[in-house]
Amino acid sequence: xxxxxxxxxxxxxxxxxxxxxxxxxxxxxxxxxxxxxxxxxxxxxxxxxxxxxxxxxxxxxxxxxxxxxxxxxxxxxxxxxxxxxxxxxxxxxxxxxxxxxxxxxxxxxxxxxxxxxxxxxxxxxxxxxxxxxxxxxxxxxxxxxxxxxxxxxxxxxxxxxxxxxxxxxxxxxxxxxxxxxxxxxxxxxxxxxxxxxxxxxxxxxxxxxxxxxxxxxxxxxxxxxxxxxxxxxxxxxxxxxxxxxxxxxxxxxxxxxxxxxxxxxxxxxxxxxxxxxxxxxxxxxxxxxxxxxxxxxxxxxxxxxxxxxxxxxxxxxxxxxxxxxxxxxxxxxxxxxxxxxxxxxxxxxxxxxxxxxxxxxxxxxxxxxxxxxxxxxxxxxxxxxxxxxxxxxxxxxxxxx
Amino acid sequence: xxxxxxxxxxxxxxxxxxxxxxxxxxxxxxxxxxxxxxxxxxxxxxxxxxxxxxxxxxxxxxxxxxxxxxxxxxxxxxxxxxxxxxxxxxxxxxxxxxxxxxxxxxxxxxxxxxxxxxxxxxxxxxxxxxxxxxxxxxxxxxxxxxxxxxxxxxxxxxxxxxxxxxxxxxxxxxxxxxxxxxxxxxxxxxxxxxxxxxxxxxxxxxxxxxxxxxxxxxxxxxxxxxxxxxxxxxxxxxxxxxxxxxxxxxxxxxxxxxxxxxxxxxxxxxxxxxxxxxxxxxxxxxxxxxxxxxxxxxxxxxxxxxxxxxxxxxxxxxxxxxxxxxxxxxxxxxxxxxxxxxxxxxxxxxxxxxxxxxxxxxxxxxxxxxxxxxxxxxxxxxxxxxxxxxxxxxxxxxxxx
Numbered sequence: 154x155x156x157x158x159x160x161x162x163x164x165x166x167x168x169x170x171x172x173x174x175x176x177x178x179x180x181x182x183x184x185x186x187x188x189x190x191x192x193x194x195x196x197x198x199x200x201x202x203x204x205x206x207x208x209x210x211x212x213x214x215x216x217x218x219x220x221x222x223x224x225x226x227x228x229x230x231x232x233x234x235x236x237x238x239x240x241x242x243x244x245x246x247x248x249x250x251x252x253x254x255x256x257x258x259x260x261x262x263x264x265x266x267x268x269x270x271x272x273x274x275x276x277x278x279x280x281x282x283x284x285x286x287x288x289x290x291x292x293x294x295x296x297x298x299x300x301x302x303x304x305x306x307x308x309x310x311x312x313x314x315x316x317x318x319x320x321x322x323x324x325x326x327x328x329x330x331x332x333x334x335x336x337x338x339x340x341x342x343x344x345x346x347x348x349x350x351x352x353x354x355x356x357x358x359x360x361x362x363x364x365x366x367x368x369x370x371x372x373x374x375x376x377x378x379x380x381x382x383x384x385x386x387x388x389x390x391x392x393x394x395x396x397x398x399x400x401x402x403x404x405x406x407x408x409x410x411x412x413x414x415x416x417x418x419x420x421x422x423x424x425x426x427x428x429x430x431x432x433x434x435x436x437x438x439x440x441x442x443x444x445x446x447x448x449x450x451x452x453x454x455x456x457x458x459x460x461x462x463x464x465x466x467x468x469x470x471x472x473x474x475x476x477x478x479x480x481x482x483x484x485x486x487x488x489x490x491x492x493x494x495x496x497x498x499x500x501x502x503x504x505x506x507x508x509x510x511x512x513x514x515x516x517x518x519x520x521x522x523x524x525x526x527x528x529x530x531x532x533x534x535x536x537x538x539x540x541x542x543x544x545x546x547x548x549x550x551x552x553x554x
Numbered sequence: 555x556x557x558x559x560x561x562x563x564x565x566x567x568x569x570x571x572x573x574x575x576x577x578x579x580x581x582x583x584x585x586x587x588x589x590x591x592x593x594x595x596x597x598x599x600x601x602x603x604x605x606x607x608x609x610x611x612x613x614x615x616x617x618x619x620x621x622x623x624x625x626x627x628x629x630x631x632x633x634x635x636x637x638x639x640x641x642x643x644x645x646x647x648x649x650x651x652x653x654x655x656x657x658x659x660x661x662x663x664x665x666x667x668x669x670x671x672x673x674x675x676x677x678x679x680x681x682x683x684x685x686x687x688x689x690x691x692x693x694x695x696x697x698x699x700x701x702x703x704x705x706x707x708x709x710x711x712x713x714x715x716x717x718x719x720x721x722x723x724x725x726x727x728x729x730x731x732x733x734x735x736x737x738x739x740x741x742x743x744x745x746x747x748x749x750x751x752x753x754x755x756x757x758x759x760x761x762x763x764x765x766x767x768x769x770x771x772x773x774x775x776x777x778x779x780x781x782x783x784x785x786x787x788x789x790x791x792x793x794x795x796x797x798x799x800x801x802x803x804x805x806x807x808x809x810x811x812x813x814x815x816x817x818x819x820x821x822x823x824x825x826x827x828x829x830x831x832x833x834x835x836x837x838x839x840x841x842x843x844x845x846x847x848x849x850x851x852x853x854x855x856x857x858x859x860x861x862x863x864x865x866x867x868x869x870x871x872x873x874x875x876x877x878x879x880x881x882x883x884x885x886x887x888x889x890x891x892x893x894x895x896x897x898x899x900x901x902x903x904x905x906x907x908x909x910x911x912x913x914x915x916x917x918x919x920x921x922x923x924x925x926x927x928x929x930x931x932x933x934x935x936x937x938x939x940x941x942x943x944x945x946x947x948x949x950x951x952x953x954x955x
Contacts, residue, residue, distance in 0.1 A: 384887025486785025514797035
């Protein structure tokens with residue numbers, strides 16, 4: 154049980170400011186009197202705090218509301234563009250960044266190409282992207298939210314292990330925060346994506362959600378009771394390295410038969426290469442005639458052209474993921490599962506395989522209300538999620554749509 | 555964001571009563587003045603509430619504390635035995651029940667044998683056990699907490715599906731509550747065990763814990779952020795029916811290759827029978843010479859006598875569970891995993907197999923701080939957990955040790 158400690162005057166003031174700002178944000182335009190009524194604060198306190206918010210530009214007066222007898226009251230609301238947040242997605246092939254306003258509207262996007270796992274170059278690319286976004290910003294910047302691959306300690310901003318970028322125990326949060334003099338929040342990219350899906354696609358109306366991001370790596374972001382769940386060691390959702398095949402192939406993590414070795418886009422592309430080399434009649438062999446390896450898009454094209462080999466590879470990858478999802482369903486009984494990432498270009502044949510396998514391997518009463526759906530095709534969900542996490546930490550605001 | 559709604563006088567009163575009672579419970583013996591200071595309530599309100607608690611026996615005066623200048627203050631505390639709770643464990647072979655006081659001390663236990671899945675008889679046995687405990691009670695009874703197998707909706711007290719007792723959509727909470735005129739809380743037994751382990755063995759000092767109960771069935775109870783996690787459909791932790799073997803054997807749930815078909819005590823005993831029939835030289839064949847099947851205790855005895863067949867069976871069962879635990883670790887990154895249930899009589903050889911497999915199949919950074927331990931051998935953990943859940947719901951008290 155947490156007892157209210159004796160608050161200092163300053164803490165009380167900060168608490169009241171936060172409460173008023175949240176009320177304006179969630180319920181505005183709203184009158185000062187209604188804010189006082191809803192928060193239990195005195196009219197004087199509310200007026201003082203609102204005066205501050207007006208003077209620093211976070212709030213604005215927005216005309217008059219209906220009278221309830223006396224003079225019709227002035228309504229106050231939060232200015233969505235009074236602050237911007239830098240939201241980053243340290244994605245595959247390129248790092249993407251955006252300027253996002255306090256309602257989660259994307260104002261500007263930018264990109265920085267990144268090739269292969271060069272840890273130092275990846276840091277430099279992150280800096281360059283932030284620099285350009287800050288230079289382009291027309292509003293005061295509240296802070297920087299970063300969605301990064303790997304096991305991320307969100308409290309310290311340390312990336313414990315990110316295989317893809319060859320980062321280990323990298324204090325990215327501190328480095329960025331010191332370099333740019335701005336509050337910085339670093340989260341695992343799948344977790345940021347789950348928060349983005351939860352707030353911006355599902356409107357924060359459900360309790361629990363799992364978002365699974367499948368690219369060259371696989372990670373799940375878990376939202377429980379409306380909050381991102383991290384686990385004791387910040388590694389919750391690291392399902393890509395659950396070992397699913399005995400005597401499986403070598404994984405980037407140094408072990409064998411991890412989920413990523415069958416279900417990731419990397420695994421799919423490798424399987425396509427092998428198939429193209431072994432069977433020149435498959436549509437997957439077409440790129441080889443130009444001296445190239447098949448890409449994920451080639452696999453999709455072959456699939457759409459009715460190539461059986463491509464279908465076999467895609468279904469195998471989907472089934473492996475479905476099996477992992479059955480484990481998630483049995484463990485968490487979460488009814489909203491959203492699939493994201495590059496792999497979703499494979500469409501229905503892949504999704505059907507995922508769903509079939511997840512259902513087949515789960516207890517009836519647990520799956521009957523479970524939906525497994527493709528997330529939005531937009532690429533901005535990690536940026537939205539990481540900027541929302543920064544806003545929530547800095548101003549206790551929870552944007553949603 | 556949840557805004558404080560306009561509270562009625564009655565709600566305020568109930569809220570204040572709860573706050574004072576919790577403060578006495580968590581921090582008592584304590585003076586009225588300190589309660590007022592810590593809760594922010596006025597001295598008058600605290601004195602009024604304490605007077606009520608004294609008159610209904612929940613609290614008592616306990617001498618005087620050190621003076622802080624003036625008269626030394628009278629200290630007040632909660633009377634642990636002012637109320638008892640009936641805690642039930644609808645276990646295998648027998649239903650167990652206890653009278654538990656407000657501190658989680660067991661005052662009396664009783665038992666009712668139950669054989670096989672006869673739904674109606676199981677209900678009758680539950681009633682008989684409660685009747686005897688109520689007849690023996692010397693204190694007012696706060697309510698009845700029940701730990702039951704299967705998927706349990708704790709909000710409605712409906713057991714959605716309990717294969718072992720052949721119960722489906724059984725409104726056990728309502729039946730018991732109406733029959734005995736007492737508040738009743740029904741929880742899944744693994745979940746109750748997890749709460750019991752969390753509060754009474756770990757002292758509620760950690761954030762997250764998973765307790766896995768392995769008997770003829772297998773279930774996990776998941777405590778996250780100090781609270782039992784249920785999932786959207788009340789089925790969180792139903793890991794026994796995650797399918798782990800392709801072309802596996804038929805499970806009681808009607809599907810094939812579930813974890814229970816290899817890792818449960820039922821599966822171990824079946825494997826021992828088959829081995830005894832096939833190989834008369836194994837120690838497992840000894841019971842057959844008396845016309846009997848080997849039991850779990852026979853398997854343990856054979857194991858301790860160095861029988862290789864017994865070891866093979868036990869290790870296979872342990873490895874299957876370890877594989878499921880690796881999935882839990884990858885999903886939740888929970889660092890405290892406690893193993894409970896009849897299977898734990900198999901001791902170290904089984905535990906080693908569980909641990910080895912869980913470690914082998916998990917990502918290094920996720921398992922390095924993870925402990926997988928046997929829970930207490932006491933059989934009362936489900937009764938303690940279910941009575942604690944009832945206390946928390948009725949009085950908002952959280953017993954711990």
